[in-house]
Amino acid sequence: LPTPYDFRLSPRGNPQFLKDVKSTIEDAVQLSSQKATIISHSLGALFAHYFLTNIVDDEWIDNHILAWIPISPAYGGAVVDLLQLVSGDSEGISLLKPTDVREEQRSYETNHWLLPNPHLWTINQVLVQTPTRNYTAHDYIDIFRDANHENGPALYDRTRDLTSWTNSEELVDPGVSVYPIYGTGVETVETFLYSSNDLAQQPASVVTSLDGDGTVNLRSLKLGDRWNKSCGTLVLDGGTHNGILGDKRLLDTVKQIVEGTVHEQKEATKSRTLES
Numbered sequence: 001l002p003t004p005y006d007f008r009l010s011p012r013g014n015p016q017f018l019k020d021v022k023s024t025i026e027d028a029v030q031l032s033s034q035k036a037t038i039i040s041h042s043l044g045a046l047f048a049h050y051f052l053t054n055i056v057d058d059e060w061i062d063n064h065i066l067a068w069i070p071i072s073p074a075y076g077g078a079v080v081d082l083l084q085l086v087s088g089d090s091e092g093i094s095l096l097k098p099t100d101v102r103e104e105q106r107s108y109e110t111n112h113w114l115l116p117n118p119h120l121w122t123i124n125q126v127l128v129q130t131p132t133r134n135y136t137a138h139d140y141i142d143i144f145r146d147a148n149h150e151n152g153p154a155l156y157d158r159t160r161d162l163t164s165w166t167n168s169e170e171l172v173d174p175g176v177s178v179y180p181i182y183g184t185g186v187e188t189v190e191t192f193l194y195s196s197n198d199l200a201q202q203p204a205s206v207v208t209s210l211d212g213d214g215t216v217n218l219r220s221l222k223l224g225d226r227w228n229k230s231c232g233t234l235v236l237d238g239g240t241h242n243g244i245l246g247d248k249r250l251l252d253t254v255k256q257i258v259e260g261t262v263h264e265q266k267e268a269t270k271s272r273t274l275e276s
Contacts, residue, residue, distance in 0.1 A: 001028055007043060010109040010159050011050050018047065018055050025064055035066035037258045038176075042216070042241065043110060045073030045224075046163060052174035053164050067177040067231070067257055071250070072213055072241045075163070075171055076120035076220035077113075079127055080189045084111050086128065086147045086199050098202060106149055113159040115140060119169050120219055128203075130194045147199040170226070177229045179257050181250055182221040183239020188212025215241035 001024055005017045025036045040048040048068060052061065083089045088102025105111055116127060121137035128135040128143060135143050144152030164172035187208040195204035211218035225233045234253055236244050244250050 005047070007110060008108040010113050010162060011047065011054075012158055012162070013109045018051050021051060022055060022060075029064050036064055037066050038068040039071065039254065040068070040073070041071045041245065042074050043114065045070040045075055046113060049075065049164075049171065049174055049224075050162055052176060053172050058175050061174075061176050065176050066260065067179055068174065069179045069181060069254055069257055070224060071181045072216060072221065072244065073180065073182065073224060074114055074216045074220055075223040076117040076217075077115050078212075078216040078220060079116050079191070080215055081111060081114040082116070082127060082143075083189075083192060083203070084108075085115070085149060085152065086143060086192070087202050099200065106151065106155075109155055109159055112152070112155045113162055115156070116217075116220075117163065119165050120223075126191050128192050128194070128199075130197045130199070132197055143199075146197075171223050173227045173229075175229070177231050178224055178227055179231050179234070179253070180222075180224050181234040181236070181244070181253065182216075183213040183236045183241065183244045184218050184221065185210050185237045186212060186214040186240050188214055188217055190217070213239060213241040213244070 003017075003021050003024060006014055009017075011018055029036055038048050038052075048070065052065075052068070056064075083098075084102070084105035088098030088100070088105060090096040090098045090101060116137045118137040121127065123136050123138045125136055126134045127137060133142075133146070140156055141153055143149075144156070166172055188211060189206050190209050191207040192203040193205045193207065194201065213221065222233070224230060234250065236247055236249065239247060239250075
């Protein structure tokens with residue numbers, strides 16, 4: 001069953017959404033006498049993880065959930081998300097200037113939730129570089145100030161602790177069988193380089209790596225691979241963030257998981273990589 005939601009709002013801005021998800025799953029399980037499989041994509045993984053670690057308990061999960069399939073999960077955020085908050089991102093729409101949509105993009109709680117998480121990006125990893133300053137995931141308040149994003153600190157403070165981390169800098173285990181699916185080997189932004197200190201301008205260039213799916217960085221995508229009940233990761237080399245949604249290997253795998261035909265046999269498999 002689809003569970004549409006307002007992608008601009010975090011669980012704090014829309015607390016009713018995950019309560020409705022819980023009720024929907026309970027009704028579906030009761031009607032079908034079968035446990036549910038949660039399928040999420042991108043930002044949806046943050047909502048699903050929050051749901052499993054904050055809204056429901058282990059007993060509820062055992063009674064209602066067969067598995068969780070996070071596709072292209074942005075668990076720890078993505079560097080590319082910064083552009084929307086700093087300079088604006090027209091996302092390839094030629095009729096728009098990035099600054100035309102920047103204030104709207106800055107109003108989204110979820111854009112602040114998707115910032116590269118300081119648990120994952122160290123103080124030495126530069127995300128934004130200007131002639132006079134390097135900014136990291138530990139400098140968001142300074143970035144907001146220098147980019148004149150007045151509401152940035154409040155929105156970041158509202159979302160910064162939504163994702164639960166352990167003391168060892170790992171995501172809290174959701175306690176459910178997980179089948180991660182994501183792509184990598186695609187040019188993905190690591191750092192934005194500005195030719196001036198004016199962050200309202202678009203960056204002059206970017207530093208990229210092949211460690212990601214073109215949108216989400218690999219360090220974020222793979223965070224759930226080592227959970228206790230991770231049942232094997234399907235990594236699609238060359239698969240893009242949205243493009244893998246139409247990949248036959250993904251569709252076949254999802255079908256098998258939902259039908260329960262791979263649930264047991266994949267428990268012993270921790271990782272496998274498919275070449276596209």
